[in-house]
Amino acid sequence: MDQSIRKDIAKMGGDPDFVEFVPAWHSDSGATTSVPFAGETQSEAYRKKIKQCTQRDFGTKWKFYWKVIWSECWNARRKIVLRRNLFSLEPRGPRAKHRPRNEGRWNAIFDLRNYFIKIDGRPHMRLLGRLFYPDQGEDTFIKEWDSRKDWFKSENGAERLEQLERFYTHNRVRILETLRTGIPFYAKWESDAT
Secondary structure (H helix, E strand, O other), X not given: OOHHHHHHXXXXXXXXXXXXXXXXXXXXXXXXXXXXXXXXXXXXXXXXXXHHHHHHHHHHHHHHHHHHHHHHHHHHHHOOEEEEOOOOEEEEOOOOOOOOOOHHHHHHHHHHHHHHXXXXXXXXXXXXXXXXXXXXXXXXXXXXXXXXXHXXXXXXXXHHHHXXXXXXXXXXXXXXXXXXXXXXXXXXXXXXXX
């Protein structure tokens, strides 16, 4: 997060670390990296051997199964990335076409908007725009929010914010360490169990 944004949040009486925590909670701030060994290229001989095994195993319907093996297994595997967020480091495939775009980001915007209203009485949309879409104009960001605010009509913003604040207050030290190092929140306990 930019230092000027941190100063603006502190000026209004907010906690910049909490503002950094909310997108991580909604899996928006995580970086993606490629999965090790997923991008290797299969040799022509290996591909030919798999094709022959498919022909032998499936007889006259081998072409259908070969198409499935080729598109569903090999090509899809190359599109998988590891997404690091607050809680985990997990493989993610390509975004499903039916899923709303940037759902985690807009959930974070909704919660931070409620946070700013709670601490200062205003939603501070300009600040949210600078935080989430720094290259976008303020009017464009507000129009995008207006088109998505219906997603949250059934949500209780105060209750969601209270849940986030309780979790953050209880686990503040571990959360700040996770945000600083990038090691997932539960990795400490998972490594102790083995």
